[in-house]
Amino acid sequence: MDSTKQGISKKIALLGSHAVGKTSLISRFVTREFPNEYLTTIGLRVDQKTVQLGDLTVELIIWDIAGQDDPVRIPQYYLNGAHGYIFVVDLSRESTWSQMDHQIQVLEAMMPKAKRLVAGNKKDLLSDKELQELKLPVTPDFLTSAFTGENVDEMFHHLAQILVHDDATTA
Amino acid sequence: MEMGVKDRNAANHLEELRAILLTPDRESQSTVMERLAELEKALVDDKAFEERLTPHLEAQVVHLQKNFPKLFGQFLGPAIKHQIEEEREVIIDALYPIIGKLIAKYLKEEIKRISERIDESMKDPFSLSTLKFRAKALFAGVSYQELLFREVTNRHKLEEIFIIQKDSGLSMAHYSLNEVTRSQMVAGMLTGIKSFLEDAFQKGTQELDTLEYEDYRIKIYPFPRFYVATVIEGSPDQEYERFLKKYVDEFCAKEPIPAREEVTQVIQDRLSLALKEHFHGFNQARDQ
Incomplete structure (x- = not known):
């Protein structure tokens, strides 16, 4: 392995509409806790968590950006320099995913170099039958539950892997 | 006229009947009267009245103490204001x-x-x-x-120094007199606040220069692709600020700070060590 790559810092952002569970996903991943009280994120909150991928240490700097239904309203300066992002929808609220294809297009234009994952969160609120019947415009990469922790670590680790792999192929 | 035997018998029967019918009522009446007398005594007798009332009053006092802010909080502010004015x-x-x-x-x-x-x-x-x-x-x-x-x-002390990538807000180097482990979080939030303020006030190309909180002041020195943030305890005068800026400029001139996007551990370690060596004696040098 390249000696310059034993440790690396990556900025990632969590985006999506209000109350889809962005902050809860981060809390579950960083502190292993689910916040019982809903507090809306004002502006921005930055967190960090180290992920070990084999010999490589990836320090994820996670920008939790206040929910916006229209991504155009997200300040560009919060997204600058982001290596990746997770677009989060609430599976139990159609209003958070009905426009997701358009929202993702806008975000891609705002962060052309950033890698993307889509998370369908609050999986625990739906039955298996309801999950199967969902017709989302974009298929989520991960169905997650910040409440139970299902697929949360897997999703962040997967994004870290994509970012590192991207470095390896572009180096 | 003398009562006949027949009449006496009738009177006796009537008396017996009355006794049978009225005795329970009389007994009940007597109990009620006794009870009334007790109640009257309890009301008139201060000591007895106090004994009965005290437990209820104490319970109410405890309730008021526990719920005072909730019950009277909204009235306190105006009451105090009024009292001060009066x-x-x-x-x-x-x-x-x-x-x-x-x-x-x-x-x-x-x-x-x-x-x-x-x-x-x-x-x-x-x-x-x-x-x-x-x-x-x-x-x-x-x-x-x-x-x-x-x-x-008027003493000041340099507490921490960061080199932060401008776009991403990633900390490229950090030196602290105290142990701060979450430097990336600080760098990220600082960049977020800086970008927000610069955008909100839209003063052309001007960049945020200083942030203050309590007894600390964050001085920011911008460079094209990164900025240097210094955390100082106290309120430094201009002479101090000139001295610090000279130190920062000297560091940035002699130390190659990579403009590329990757922030690797190797770069962080090299720059952090260089920061430590350069700024280690800063506070002492300033005091001399």
Whole structure:
């Protein structure tokens, strides 16, 4: 392995509409806790968590950006320099995913170099039958539950892997 | 007229019947009267009344104590405001001894601290630093005592220094006198706040220069692709700021800071070590 790559810092952002569970996903991943009280994120909150991928240490700097239904309203300066992002929808609220294809297009234009994952969160609120019947415009990469922790670590680790792999192929 | 046997028998039967019918009522009436008398006594007798009422009052007091903010909180602010407006002099007279003592205590502590610093500075009147200081006072055209007082009352300390990538807000290097483990979080939030303020006020190409909180001041030195943030304890004067800027410029001129996007551990370690070496003696150098 390249000696310059034993440790690396990556900025990632969590985006999506209000109350889809962005902050809860981060809390579950960083502190292993689910916040019982809903507090809306004002502006921005930055967190960090180290992920070990084999010999490589990836320090994820996670920008939790206040929910916006229209991504155009997200300040560009919060997204600058982001290596990746997770677009989060609430599976139990159609209003958070009905426009997701358009929202993702806008975000891609705002962060052309950033890698993307889509998370369908609050999986625990739906039955298996309801999950199967969902017709989302974009298929989520991960169905997650910040409440139970299902697929949360897997999703962040997967994004870290994509970012590192991207470095390896572009180096 | 004499009552006949027949009539007497009838009277006896009537009496017996009355006794049978009325005795329970009479007994009941008697009980009610006794109870009424007891109640009357309980009401009239202060001691008995107090014994009965006390447990209820105590329970109510506990309830009020527990729920005081909830029950009366909204009325307290206006009530205090009204009271102060109505009886300003009385309130001042009541509070003055308490606040006065607090201020006196604070001043005493501050004077003690300044006194200790002066003692420390004058420990060796013929030391090189003291002689330098006297020369400085001479050139500045102020008395030695005045310059010494200014120095001891206006001390600042560089606490932390960050080199932060401008776009991503990633910390490329960090040196701290105290152990701060979550430097990336600080760098990210600082960049977020800086970007927000610069965008909100849209002052052309101007960049945020200073942030203050309590006794700390964050001085920001912008460069094309990164910025240097210094955390200083105290309120530095212009001379101090010039001295610090010179240190920052010297560091950025001699140390190659990569403009590429990757922030690797190798870069962080190299730059952080360089920061430590460059700024390690800064506070001491400033004091001399």
